[in-house]
Amino acid sequence: MTTPYDAWSTPERAALRDSVTRFVRSEVVDNLPRWEDDGEIPRDLHKRAAAAGLLGIGFPEDVGGEGGDVLDISVVTEAMIEAGGSSGLIAALYTHGIALPHIVSAHRANPTEQSASLIERYVRPTLAGETIGSLGVTEPGGGSDVANLRTRAVRDGDAYVVDGAKTFITSGVRADFVTTAVRTGGDGYGGISLLVVDKGTPGFTVANPLRKMGWHCSDTAELSYAEARVPVQNLVGEENGGFVLVMQQFVNERLSLAVQAYATAQRSLDLTVAYARERETFGRPLATRQVIRHKLVEMHRATVTARAYTRQVVERAAALSAGATGVDPMRLAADAAIAKNDAVAACDFVVDEAVQVHGGMGYMRETEVERHYRDSRILGIGGGATEVMNDLIAKILGY
Amino acid sequence: MNIVVCVKYVPDATADRSFDSSDSTVDREGVDGLLSELDEYAVEQALLAAEDGDGEVTVLTVGPADAADAVRKALQMGADKGVHVEDDDIAGSDAVATSLILAKALGTLEYDLVFFGMSSTDGTMGVVPTMVAERLGLPAVTYGSEITVDGSTVTVRRDGDVATETITATAPAVVSVTDQSGEPRYPSFKGIMAAKKKPVEDLTLSDLGIDASEVGLGAAWTKVLSFAPRPPRSAGEIVTDEGDGGTKLAEFLASKKFV
Ligand SMILES: Cc1cc2nc3c(=O)[nH]c(=O)nc-3n(C[C@H](O)[C@H](O)[C@H](O)COP(=O)(O)OP(=O)(O)OC[C@H]3O[C@@H](n4cnc5c(N)ncnc54)[C@H](O)[C@@H]3O)c2cc1C
Ligand SMILES: Cc1cc2nc3c(=O)[nH]c(=O)nc-3n(C[C@H](O)[C@H](O)[C@H](O)COP(=O)(O)OP(=O)(O)OC[C@H]3O[C@@H](n4cnc5c(N)ncnc54)[C@H](O)[C@@H]3O)c2cc1C
Numbered sequence A: 001m002t003t004p005y006d007a008w009s010t011p012e013r014a015a016l017r018d019s020v021t022r023f024v025r026s027e028v029v030d031n032l033p034r035w036e037d038d039g040e041i042p043r044d045l046h047k048r049a050a051a052a053g054l055l056g057i058g059f060p061e062d063v064g065g066e067g068g069d070v071l072d073i074s075v076v077t078e079a080m081i082e083a084g085g086s087s088g089l090i091a092a093l094y095t096h097g098i099a100l101p102h103i104v105s106a107h108r109a110n111p112t113e114q115s116a117s118l119i120e121r122y123v124r125p126t127l128a129g130e131t132i133g134s135l136g137v138t139e140p141g142g143g144s145d146v147a148n149l150r151t152r153a154v155r156d157g158d159a160y161v162v163d164g165a166k167t168f169i170t171s172g173v174r175a176d177f178v179t180t181a182v183r184t185g186g187d188g189y190g191g192i193s194l195l196v197v198d199k200g201t202p203g204f205t206v207a208n209p210l211r212k213m214g215w216h217c218s219d220t221a222e223l224s225y226a227e228a229r230v231p232v233q234n235l236v237g238e239e240n241g242g243f244v245l246v247m248q249q250f251v252n253e254r255l256s257l258a259v260q261a262y263a264t265a266q267r268s269l270d271l272t273v274a275y276a277r278e279r280e281t282f283g284r285p286l287a288t289r290q291v292i293r294h295k296l297v298e299m300h301r302a303t304v305t306a307r308a309y310t311r312q313v314v315e316r317a318a319a320l321s322a323g324a325t326g327v328d329p330m331r332l333a334a335d336a337a338i339a340k341n342d343a344v345a346a347c348d349f350v351v352d353e354a355v356q357v358h359g360g361m362g363y364m365r366e367t368e369v370e371r372h373y374r375d376s377r378i379l380g381i382g383g384g385a386t387e388v389m390n391d392l393i394a395k396i397l398g399y
Numbered sequence B: 001m002n003i004v005v006c007v008k009y010v011p012d013a014t015a016d017r018s019f020d021s022s023d024s025t026v027d028r029e030g031v032d033g034l035l036s037e038l039d040e041y042a043v044e045q046a047l048l049a050a051e052d053g054d055g056e057v058t059v060l061t062v063g064p065a066d067a068a069d070a071v072r073k074a075l076q077m078g079a080d081k082g083v084h085v086e087d088d089d090i091a092g093s094d095a096v097a098t099s100l101i102l103a104k105a106l107g108t109l110e111y112d113l114v115f116f117g118m119s120s121t122d123g124t125m126g127v128v129p130t131m132v133a134e135r136l137g138l139p140a141v142t143y144g145s146e147i148t149v150d151g152s153t154v155t156v157r158r159d160g161d162v163a164t165e166t167i168t169a170t171a172p173a174v175v176s177v178t179d180q181s182g183e184p185r186y187p188s189f190k191g192i193m194a195a196k197k198k199p200v201e202d203l204t205l206s207d208l209g210i211d212a213s214e215v216g217l218g219a220a221w222t223k224v225l226s227f228a229p230r231p232p233r234s235a236g237e238i239v240t241d242e243g244d245g246g247t248k249l250a251e252f253l254a255s256k257k258f259v
Helices: A011-028 A032-038 A043-051 A070-082 A087-093 A101-109 A113-127 A242-278 A290-321 A329-357 A359-363 A368-380 A386-397 B037-050 B065-077 B095-107 B128-136 B189-195 B245-255
Strands: A133-136 A152-156 A159-170 A177-183 A192-198 A204-206 A220-231 B003-006 B009-011 B033-035 B057-062 B081-085 B113-117 B140-144 B146-150 B153-159 B164-170 B173-177 B200-203
Touching: A011 A043, A011 A070, A011 B065, A011 B189, A043 A087, A070 A087, A070 A242, A070 A290, A087 A242, A087 A368, A101 A113, A101 A192, A101 A242, A133 A159, A152 A177, A159 A177, A159 A192, A177 A220, A177 A242, A192 A220, A192 A242, A242 A290, A242 A329, A242 A368, A290 A329, A329 A359, A329 A368, A329 A386, A359 A368, B003 B037, B003 B128, B009 B065, B033 B037, B033 B065, B037 B057, B037 B065, B037 B113, B037 B146, B037 B173, B057 B065, B057 B095, B065 B081, B065 B189, B065 B200, B081 B095, B095 B128, B113 B128, B128 B140, B128 B173, B140 B153, B140 B164, B153 B173, B164 B173
Parallel strands: A133 A177, B003 B057, B003 B113, B057 B081, B081 B200, B113 B173, B140 B173
Antiparallel strands: A152 A159, A159 A220, A177 A192, A204 A220, B009 B033, B146 B153, B153 B164
């Protein structure tokens, strides 16, 4: 029996890692290249992941989740990628990780008949793998500046009439509903609300899937709202209280992206070490060359230091959610942004070197590191771009 | 329907395994252990058989302290409780002694059926289920590739080289299952967390009324005389095709009795 030496290696988390690894090897690895070509993952995969008890981790049991905290979600993310999945797979299969938390936190903060109904209609079926949800914040006019989004929702009787457009929406092509950020009030962050918009709502249309550099197994959509009538019952939380809900979730989303980044780095490193041992040039394995060994060490260093810092921030985020008083939420928001930037930089460096050490093979579609190279490029753009993170960090630290 | 599944903790079959040179038993120091993969199939079938009723699935193992990992894994998969027989004097026991300990331990439990894997992934003898059945005077239906439990009747399909047999027995009975019986589930997050609270009873030889002289290396009916690592793979034979490659290939296959 191995003795746990930290919160990431308890017998329970080791078992969770094992289960995820088995799921990925049996359900994902052989199919992923086909899903990449298809431009989406099958709905059935959501059902299978739910049946294996892997979809609802991090969501409380009373809303249909499996329980567990942000460490447990991070273990799932690490294992999904390190066993042969990808950040694109996480984006597609775990879109509910960004589409549902606002609905859950609004319900927990102030349970009403309306919030309970949203849990029953959207949260439970999605965590059971039966429906798919997306989060619609970004607009053609801008994504970084969330406080100035322009999609408008005007109250008319028992409905909001929504006009506007969203773009780059993950799983938007397949989504049964979109948790949409809209402007219900005046300018700035104080006028934003969240509305759940059902597919099939008249006036709400989903354009063709967007073609992308990476994340090919994850469909991405442009959405348009033309006088789409959304029942007021689909308002999440308070009217004009949407910005806070969105911002609260950004910490978790950024930590998830940081975990995806160092896990992608770890996977790419593992594949590269194996390749360097196997591949011979000038009569000897690449791994016998000092130049290559130093590359591997630099990749290793970038990976483990990014992991150590991100995990430390994840531990504090878990402590804060569990009610610890010593964690300053603002400082945590800054540190999550630092973790994202650091892990993304590590990942960018590692995937580039991984392709380089693979030589011509590294440029081929059949080589896994080629996919990680393309997939990881988005990690420094989505969920708050690197520059925007630095701005946030500077503001919080007072620099 | 109460079911006991007997499981074994074995060295990971994907690791480099070896024997301990001092007593020619399996070296457990250098390699991680786990629940024998073939026993996962037995756990799966036991869970399925118990699913609709109000009975319990108990997982029973005989093994060193680390064997608690195998019990825990089965509890994570969904078994209700565990029994772990651990005693320094058990070390080096052969199949005969192991079957004695299991039979005595089963004597302390309530069961309708006792499930086993078809064999362990380390010893691969596959004799323990029948030995236990013999000791307890129970019918044994072994190597089941399809298991159906209906009331107190258990029916198994047994796929042989020349025929497929269907065998039934009435509980109490011993059942062993093959790796064709259906993919074992892996623990869900809820299962993993729930297992932390499930009871595991630790028993020693004296709890079972077994004298140390009846088990262990000293009592073994068999003895490992010598062991040697598998020789390293030698380089394959390379045949240059000078127009007769096909013939040479056929000759090679024939010489190795592949064709
Ligand atoms: C594959 C993919 C999936 C996505 N999924 C979703 C989704 O599911 N839901 C969703 O709502 N959005 C999604 N997005 C959108 C994503 O969040 C945005 O792309 C991101 O927030 C950046 O916004 P933008 O593209 O409008 O870039 P812009 O805001 O136009 O920024 C462009 C560049 O300028 C920099 N910049 C911006 N403002 C400043 C400043 N003040 N100072 C210095 N530099 C600045 C940025 O860092 C960036 O490098 C996705 C995007 C992609 C590509
Ligand atoms: C799109 C594409 C088009 C191409 N077109 C052509 C073409 O038209 N004609 C043609 O002949 N070839 C072509 N190539 C092949 C290309 O020239 C080779 O990929 C390139 O020479 C590298 O060789 P390799 O892929 O075998 O990598 P390897 O030689 O295996 O090298 C792998 C990595 O190890 C490093 N490395 C190798 N040896 C050492 C050493 N001794 N010490 C330290 N580091 C070392 C390399 O720098 C590289 O980073 C093409 C390749 C691609 C991807």
